[in-house]
Amino acid sequence: MFEISLLILLAALIADWLFGDPDYIWSRIAHPVVLFGNAIGWVDTEFNLEKYSDAQRFRNGAFGICILIIGAVILGQFISQFLQAFGFVGFIVEGIIVFVFLAQRSLFNHVLAVSDGLRNSGLRGGRKAVAMIVGRDANLLDQKGTIRASIETLAENFSDGVVAPAFWFGVFGLPGLFAYKMINTADSMIAYKSDRYLHFGKVTAHIDDLANWLPARISVLFIAFSAFCISGLDTAKASIIITIRDAKLTASPNAGWPEAAMAAALNIALGGPRTYEHGVVEQSFLNDAGEKDLMIEHIDEALDVFKIACFGLMGTVFSLAIIL
Secondary structure, three states, X not given: OHHHHHHHHHHHHHHHHHHOXXXXXXXXXXXXXXXXXXXXXXXXXXXXXXXXXXXXXXXXXHHHHHHHHHHHHHXXXXXXXXXXXXXXXXXXXXXXXXXXXXXXXXXXHHHHHHHHHHHHHHHHHHHHHHOOOOOOXXXXXXXXXXXXXXXXXXXXXXXXXXXXXXXXXXXXXXXXXXXXXXXXXXXXXXXXXXXOOOOOOHHHHHHHXXXXXXXXHXXXXXXXXXXXXXXXXXXXXXXXXXXXHHHHHOOOOOXXXXXXXXXXXXXXXXXXXXXXXXXXXXXXXXXXXXXXXXXXXXHHHHHHHHHHHXXXXXHHHHHHHXXX
16 A cells, blocks of 8 residues: 555655646645644634733643644544545545645745846845745845845755655555644744744744754755755765754754755755844844856856756655665
């Protein structure tokens, strides 16, 4: 059964790379992640009230995310059991479900849009495109900051949007995939360090860190493989060595791993000071010795690394399906 899950995953990865998110479908019906978001929003509205103390908000947030995860696991198990009754047709439907939760092509296209925007419309076009994929205020970014933000997002979301969902489906099937997407969606909605979410989203943030811990480190191997294919063994080694050295320099316990690997693979510096509305936040550079004056071409090179890393993931899934 495990090898069947791997073949389903492989088919989903290939389909996602070829077709991405079909806008003509999601403009007519709600994407499953939107439905997850609605459930998270309901928990937030009902259990994160201003009248509650910080301790009560913490308990409610912990209870809420646990209920959401349990609900996602039950839903995934129910759908998985239901589809098994339909044999090969059920496998096809399960593959379509997995395909929906992957983000290879959509991520590639969004980052490519930043490159195209900068080339065709200058900084204004680049800012407009990068605003679609980053949380920070794109209007505060100069051209180098826009380029850096797009590459960092590409690297981090290779882990969060590709490797992690593939990993959790490969290990635990639809229950694992649904649980991960619920956790990751909740992290993006309620795990901010604001007055409203500092306590309510604390457990969610920790669970998301745990869910992404191993996938973030696995993603380094695929980026290093890509570096090997493009630039040779020395670059691949540097990608791993520099990642081990610099990954801890970011505030996140996971984001620094794929970002440092990408920085080393391209011989550029990522991270560094960031400008927000409230001022400049100091942060160390990942691969500090790398090029800091980033150019549009660096986005194109990062997309090449991402593409080969995705193909490497597909090849690994195929190999495991054959071996196991």
